Amino acid sequence: MEFDRHTFYIVAAYGMVVIAVLIELWSLRQRRRRATRQAVTIAAVTMPTRTAADQSLDSTESP
């Protein structure tokens, strides 16, 4: 490919394509991180946990 007076337009057009793709990929990554963090938090909150009474029973349990 040779450069001519239209090179600026080609660079401006394809340059914006690269920027747009990078922005989209970055936003995808951010959204993924946020969604995972949120899901982990919800899973931790709603995870069935053993109560203090259960644990005290473990410690006093006779062999």
Next chain:
Amino acid sequence: MAVFQYAAPARFYGLAGHLIPWFTAAAVVLTVIGMYLGFWVAPIDYQQGQAYRIIFIHVPAAWMGMFIYLVMAFWCAISLIWNTRLSSMMAQALAPTGAMFTFVALWTGAFWGRPTWGAYWVWDARLTSTLVLLFLYFGYLALHGAISDPRRADRASALLALVGAINVPVIYFSVRWWNTLHQGATISATAAPKMAQLMLWGMLAMVFACWAYAIAVALHRVRSIMLEREAHTDWVRQLLTPVEQKA
């Protein structure tokens, strides 16, 4: 049918995860081939000089902008009719990519129009209807984001998407219905292409690259949407168990 088992987000999440690397690889390989054919193999245009090489991204982006909108409207219709969770998630996942392609089509068109028409922008039927398409994407995303209840947001934005779908044939036929500055179709299903074979192959490689990219990105986004919406379900909890243990 076995295909319908993937309508469940829990199953589709895994399938999407397996498909993403393949579509990503296809997008990269096809982009390299398309750019090589477009910039190093295809000859210079005798009228437009080098400026015509913008075609290798402008046309695929414009096609994808229209096609993704139709696919989005299809999923919205399915969502409204059968109230399926995955279809509304797919529509939501496609909208940003469709908006990106429409923006790219308008931007690259402006930088192609300046050296060939002498203007970055004219209120031509094709350009104006494509701008309306971009606003429809923005409207869909804004409406979906404005309603906090996901199911209500799905229904409201699905209606907007379906009404807006009428704009896609208007864009496609605008160059026939009105006397426009924008050229008519170079490629059609019924006639031989009006461009050199090498240019055509380069453009088609870029079209398939854009397809593969759009599918990979939409699948990636729909997985995030699934995590956001299904965070309270057992399958997401089981999925994230290793992550919790690491934390």
